[in-house]
Amino acid sequence: MKNKLAIRTEMKRYLRLLTVFTFITTITSCVQDDDFSVPTSLGNEENQNLQTLLENGTEVSMETVKAMYQEGEVIEQITSDIYIKGYVTSSDFTGNFYKEFFIQDAPENPSNALKVILNRVDSYNQFxxxxxxxxxxxxxYIGEERVGNGVTTIGGKTETDQYGTTVVALTENQIKTNLLRSQNTTTISPKAMTFSQISDDNIGMLISVDNVEFEDNLEGATYFDPIEDYDTKRTLQTCDGFGYATFPLETxxxxxxKDDLLPTGNGLITAIVNKTFDGSTLVLTLNKTEDVNLNDERCSLLDPSDFTVIFEEDFQTAINNTNFDFEGWTNFNEEGNYKWREKTYSGNGYIEFSTYNSGSPVNIAWVVTPAFDMDAQDNEFLNFKTAQHHLDSPENTIELFVSTNYNGTDVLAATWEPISANFASQSDDWYDFVDSGLIDLSSYSGTLYVAFKVVGSGTDTTLDGAYQIDDLSIIASN
Known part of the structure; x- marks a missing residue:
């Protein structure tokens, strides 16, 4: 017969085993799997909350929600019965996002996106x-998670410190009552973009960039640099004529x-537009490495020796503060009385369109280049520089167009095709010229015209900024 000490020893062993078994059973039963349907345990409640919201609430746009917060203003609790609808773009499945997710306003071609912070990990199972x-x-509350980071965020309450007031994560109760899923899960179509097109307006959106590769010196490197503490930025690049356009990927x-080797080829990458912790830099953030498909050969830069300049205008003969009237060019005011002006500053000539003090509610002005014979050579590329000053609104725009049926006089009768380029923006310093990058015109034949169009206002002070153009040239292969 066992003595009391042996019995006590076996009882302790049994209790330890029972505790471990109970712990494992509890963990196993609580682990969320990849079944994205509404869990039975809260499905009825969640569905009822959603139904009540749709019946009694008013849907508003994400643009409206963004307008509720302006940096430096008091963050106030929303008291009206309003809601937004969105589609989740990010996932914390791989650990690259933490207690947050982004939503955009449409499964494809979104116009706005928002960040949601919540006190929950592994939210990918539900969202x-x-x-x-x-x-x-x-x-x-609508605000920023960190003061000045520029990311419009939905939070559950606010807190204030010496730097200002920020929003903080939704509680579990708020998650249940305020974040309501429908039964619908749809495929998000990434918005195709180039590095130069990515801006703060795209934060939270799922985008894709083609012809991408990691910087040359990153061969053999991993996504995360072990000497870093929290995040690592790796430089992505695309061939852009004679040089590279770059953009950071943060992990x-x-x-x-994090310890996976970076691929060495070229191809397509799909990621979320995001910002660094301090909000200083736009970055791309991966949901998973399956969204990195860099299996093609690396791109090659153009060789300058293979090209000659077939047209260039540096505007050095400009006469300051006169209407622009260079030979062969068209200066046309579609609305308002103001036209493009010739300008000089510190010995540099350029042209400028400003609506300041025009007195016209709407000002639209075009400047059109002379004609180019696109059949006289091959592989034509356009390049120019732009600068800005006093821009206060993205509605104060500059656009680039080309036409093959412009008759040289009637601008509005022509068919103008919009072309993407890198323009100076509000984030650039006043009067600092920004390179457009090389713009491929080789697909056009016959007679081609290039036009710039600016829209502004002489009465709305948020739309009376100015754009400047300099150093326009077209090159072609020898």
Missing amino acids: NPGREVYINLKGL SSFANF
Whole structure:
């Protein structure tokens, strides 16, 4: 017969085993799997909350929600019965996002996106990419998670320190009552963009960039640099004529792919537009490495020796503060009385269109180049520089167009095709000229004209900024 000490020893062993078994059973039962349907345990409640919201609330746009917060203003609790609908773009499945997710306003071609911060990890099980989500905004706050980071965020309450007031994560109760899923999960179509097109307006959107590769000196490197503490930025590049356009990809130290080697080829990358922790820099953030498809040969830069200049205008003969009237060019005011002007400053000539003090509610002005014979050579590329000053609104725009049926006089009768380029923007310093990059014109034949169009206002002070153009040239292969 066992003595009391042996019995006590076996009882302790049994209790330890029972405790371990109970712990494992509990963990196993609580682990969320990849079944993205509404869990039975809260499905009825969640569905009822959503139905009530749709019946009694008013849907507003993400643009409206963004306008509720302006940096430096008091962050106030939303008291009206309003909601937004969006589609989840990010996932914390790999650990590259933490207690947050982004939603955009449409599965494809979105115009706005927002960040949601919540006190929950592994939210991908509930708020999976593509999930249609309705957010009851009543009782929540719109602001920034960190002062000055420029990322419009939905939070559950606010807190204030010496730097200002920020929003903080939704509680579990708020998640249940305010973040309501529908049964719909749809495929998000990444918005195709170039590096130069990415801006703060795209934060939170799922985008794709083609013809991308990692910087030459990163061969053999991993996504995360072990000498870093939290995040690592790796430079992506695309061949852009004679040089590279670049953009950073940021990876968290908690990402489960942080030690994976960077691919060395060229191809397509799909990621979320995001910002660094301090909000100083736009970055791309991966959901998973399966969204990095760099299996093609690396791109090659153009050789300057293979090209000659077939047209160039540096505007050095400009006469300051006169209407622009260079031979062969068209200076046309579609609306308002102001036209493009010749300008000189510190010995440099350029042209400028400003609506300041024009007195016209709407000012639209075109400047059109002389004609180019696109059949006289091959592989034509356009390049120019732009600068700005006093821009206060993205509606104060400059656009680039080309036409093959312009008759040289009637601008509005021609068919103008918009062309993407890198323009000076509000984020650039006043009067600092920004390079457009090389713009490929080789697909056009016959007679081609290039035009710039600016829209502004002489009465709306947010739209009375100025754009400047300098050093326009077209090159072609020898």
